[in-house]
Amino acid sequence: MISALLNYNYLQNAFMAAILASIACGILGTIIVEKKMVMMSGGIAHTAFGGIGLGYFLRVEPIYAALVFSLLSALSIARIQRQAQVMPDVLMGMFWPLGMALGILFIYLTPGYPPSMSSYLFGDILTVSRGDLLVMALLDILLILTIVGFYHLLQAYWFDEEFSMGLGLRVLLAEALTYAMIAVTVVVLIRVVGIILILALLCAPPAFAHFFRSDLSGIMGLSVMAGALICLGGLCLSYHYNIPSGAAIVILSVLVYTSTALCFRPGLHHPNK
Amino acid sequence: MTAGKMAVELENVSAGYGSITAVQGVNLAIEEGSFTGIIGPNGGGKSTILKLMLGLIQPWQGKVRIFGREPHYFRHLIGYVPQAASSNRQFPISVRQVVLQGRLAGSTPFFHRYHKWDHQIVERCLTRLDILDLANRQIGQLSGGQWQRVLIARALVVQPRILLLDEPTSGLDASSSSLVYELLQELNQELSIVMVTHDTIAISSCVKDIACINYTLHYHGEPDISPELVMQVYGCPVDLIAHGVPHRVLGQHGGMQ
Ligand SMILES: Nc1ncnc2c1ncn2[C@@H]1O[C@H](COP(=O)(O)OP(=O)(O)OP(=O)(O)O)[C@@H](O)[C@H]1O
Ligand SMILES: [Mg+2]
Numbered sequence: 001m002i003s004a005l006l007n008y009n010y011l012q013n014a015f016m017a018a019i020l021a022s023i024a025c026g027i028l029g030t031i032i033v034e035k036k037m038v039m040m041s042g043g044i045a046h047t048a049f050g051g052i053g054l055g056y057f058l059r060v061e062p063i064y065a066a067l068v069f070s071l072l073s074a075l076s077i078a079r080i081q082r083q084a085q086v087m088p089d090v091l092m093g094m095f096w097p098l099g100m101a102l103g104i105l106f107i108y109l110t111p112g113y114p115p116s117m118s119s120y121l122f123g124d125i126l127t128v129s130r131g132d133l134l135v136m137a138l139l140d141i142l143l144i145l146t147i148v149g150f151y152h153l154l155q156a157y158w159f160d161e162e163f164s165m166g167l168g169l170r171v172l173l174a175e176a177l178t179y180a181m182i183a184v185t186v187v188v189l190i191r192v193v194g195i196i197l198i199l200a201l202l203c204a205p206p207a208f209a210h211f212f213r214s215d216l217s218g219i220m221g222l223s224v225m226a227g228a229l230i231c232l233g234g235l236c237l238s239y240h241y242n243i244p245s246g247a248a249i250v251i252l253s254v255l256v257y258t259s260t261a262l263c264f265r266p267g268l269h270h271p272n273k
Numbered sequence: 274m275t276a277g278k279m280a281v282e283l284e285n286v287s288a289g290y291g292s293i294t295a296v297q298g299v300n301l302a303i304e305e306g307s308f309t310g311i312i313g314p315n316g317g318g319k320s321t322i323l324k325l326m327l328g329l330i331q332p333w334q335g336k337v338r339i340f341g342r343e344p345h346y347f348r349h350l351i352g353y354v355p356q357a358a359s360s361n362r363q364f365p366i367s368v369r370q371v372v373l374q375g376r377l378a379g380s381t382p383f384f385h386r387y388h389k390w391d392h393q394i395v396e397r398c399l400t401r402l403d404i405l406d407l408a409n410r411q412i413g414q415l416s417g418g419q420w421q422r423v424l425i426a427r428a429l430v431v432q433p434r435i436l437l438l439d440e441p442t443s444g445l446d447a448s449s450s451s452l453v454y455e456l457l458q459e460l461n462q463e464l465s466i467v468m469v470t471h472d473t474i475a476i477s478s479c480v481k482d483i484a485c486i487n488y489t490l491h492y493h494g495e496p497d498i499s500p501e502l503v504m505q506v507y508g509c510p511v512d513l514i515a516h517g518v519p520h521r522v523l524g525q526h527g528g529m530q
Contacts, residue, residue: 034363034364034365035364036361085291148384149383149384150382150383150385151385152374152377152380152382152385152387153377153382153385155366155370155374156374156377158364159361159364159366159371159374160355160360160361160374162329162355162359163353163355163374163427164374164377165329166327166328166329166348166351166353167348167349167374167375167377167378167431168345168348168349168378168379169377169378169382170382173382174382210365213365214365214411214413215365215366215367215411216364216365216366218365219365
């Protein structure tokens with residue numbers, strides 16, 4: 001594998017993609033898990049499929065269309081939720097399939113032979129291009145800058161929205177940033193694990209890190225590392241046994257989490273149980 | 274006490290959530306320097322009144338004024354202690370980080386860093402509440418009473434002129450409660466306090482006036498309540514006197530108003 005890594009371009013790309021994906025999934029996954037937004041993120045991920053379809057329909061690069069589309073839908077979901085006070089679960093129950101439906105519709109409307117969607121749905125880390133890597137790297141930098149730049153505001157919003165509002169902090173800004181970051185993360189991860197499998201990669205590393213660390217930045221750091229190991233491990237499995245990379249990564253991540261959870265005695269180490 | 278100047282004014286305020294009306298036609302004026310206890314049954318609208326004062330919810334009708342202006346002008350002058358049960362105690366954050374958040378009032382969010390004096394104020398408040406040794410604990414590792422004190426510390430580091438507390442001593446043992454009440458009375462020298470409470474000891478020993486809220490304001494004045502008023506507010510006779518505490522609450526001679 002090492003020599004292959006040195007010789008083959010596509011493996012080098014896959015390696016880089018794994019690292020870049022783990023940065024996004026580790027940091028944002030932590031927020032999603034701790035702020036209990038898992039289902040919300042699943043919904044936002046699936047709206048990205050509408051963007052992919054729109055990209056094919058308009059003949060622009062699907063990943064760019066997905067970025068714009070999921071940013072817009074994430075922000076409108078945030079807005080609808082605040083104004084209409086619907087239950088997030090219900091909202092997701094509609095937006096989740098809506099994204100898929102729009103994707104299917106756009107692809108149906110696109111003239112010519114329908115493109116294969118499986119690499120967007122299930123991810124294919126071995127076909128990541130230089131262009132994809134560039135997009136992923138830029139989005140990662142954007143995420144890190146946003147988190148570092150607004151850390152105290154964001155932390156206050158994530159922890160206690162009501163108190164932050166009472167202090168006069170810019171809660172709406174924090175909310176918009178959070179939702180936008182989730183949308184960006186989804187786009188970073190699409191090429192690696194695909195829309196349908198994203199949730200596992202968002203949940204498993206932070207949940208794993210939560211066993212060992214109990215401060216927000218510590219959990220973020222550790223889940224980036226865990227995410228990197230899981231993605232690289234999945235890449236190895238995928239390369240060696242010639243199995244789909246998205247599936248390998250997801251199965252590995254769930255295995256890592258559950259085996260840790262079983263080995264760890266909850267109550268002895270876990271601070272919240 | 275600087276009598277006359279109003280810290281908080283509610284003028285014919287009605288408010289609620291969605292289709293639920295929580296409070297209706299409330300007129301309440303709280304002077305600067307006062308220590309007001311808000312009492313009333315569960316669901317009576319006490320927390321709603323505090324949220325109106327903070328500007329967290331907008332009144333459907335009527336006006337809320339803080340120092341004569343709309344609440345959002347003076348948010349940095351209000352310290353808020355929410356009902357302890359409402360917070361997400363699973364969140365990975367330390368006591369110090371939570372209390373520091375009180376120092377964020379009025380800051381610019383981009384690349385914000387806490388200053389040295391922010392940390393000093395936090396240390397002072399933690400010391401005052403006797404929880405300095407817990408500063409680096411995760412909040413999930415605190416007892417209910419310790420967590421309540423963290424919430425009070427976070428409101429104090431704002432350095433407010435008005436302190437709004439929502440049941441600050443629920444879940445505290447007797448000695449911690451009296452610690453909190455002593456502290457509040459000391460703070461009351463410098464700032465106005467509005468406290469929602471079910472604690473009869475507080476009503477009889479430390480507040481200067483009480484407001485009884487159940488859907489609407491039934492009474493505001495001296496902490497002396499007649500049995501008729503209790504019937505009116507709670508719908509049944511409630512013993513508001515704690516054993517062994519001087520009778521200030523339930524006037525024995527009946528109708529006080
Ligand atoms: N977020 C909310 N959504 C809908 N209704 C609410 C909400 N919060 C409170 N209510 C309703 O408003 C009314 C007043 O509630 P409020 O929380 O102000 O009562 P409270 O006096 O603080 O009660 P408690 O002593 O139990 O804290 C209640 O009827 C309640 O059902
Ligand atoms: Mg309440």
